[in-house]
Amino acid sequence: MAAAIRKRTLTLWVVLLLAVLGLWMQQQEDQGVRQLPEDAEPVMDYSLSDFEITAMDEEGRPKHRLQGASLSHYAETDYAELVQPHLEVYRDEGGAMLLDADVAMVYQGGESVLLQGEVKILRQNQDEKIDMQVQTRDVWFYADREMAETRELVTIRDGIGTTTAKGMKVDTRAGSVHLLSAVRGEYVLE
Secondary structure (H helix, E strand, O other): OHHHHHHHHHHHHHHHHHHHHHHHHHHHHHHHHHOOOOOOOOOEEEEEEEEEEEEEOOOOOEEEEEEEEEEEEEOOOOEEEEEOOEEEEEOOOOOEEEEEEEEEEEEHHHOEEEEEEEEEEEEEOOOOOEEEEEEEEEEEEEOOOOEEEEEEEEEEEEOOEEEEEEEEEEEOOOOEEEEEEEEEEEEOOO
16 A cells, blocks of 8 residues: 555656646747747748728728838738839828828738838829829828828928928828917919
């Protein structure tokens, strides 16, 4: 009977040792996965060249269209880099807001887009003629709210003159512009 108790105790210790060893090995593996080198390059999961992506509204009409020379997507962060992006946001009353930049970064599956560097925004009227041109830098576009904004200097040219400001918000669906501060204008009145 004492031998049976010793055999059970030994078996219990071996099982306990194996369980502790298994937990320790799992922790080492998890730490190895989490501790990626800081200089590790993100892994691209797909890329596109000369692409066009169109989002539709509830009625099946185009809501906005994104075109570009190239797109590189990184799955781990759901982040994409675009080269020569051209974004068209279709307006309710006709025409579109056109946004162009050299590069853009897309976040949150396309909900947030940062157009980086020099950005040109054009507003078309119902006849698809340009009735306003905006020059600025570093513009955020939010697809769900159909809004664009920047805190940078802005120059707006339209049929009656030139307006400058520091920062703006644009309702891309309605085509309206809200200037934030330091607004100055030169207008030609007939």
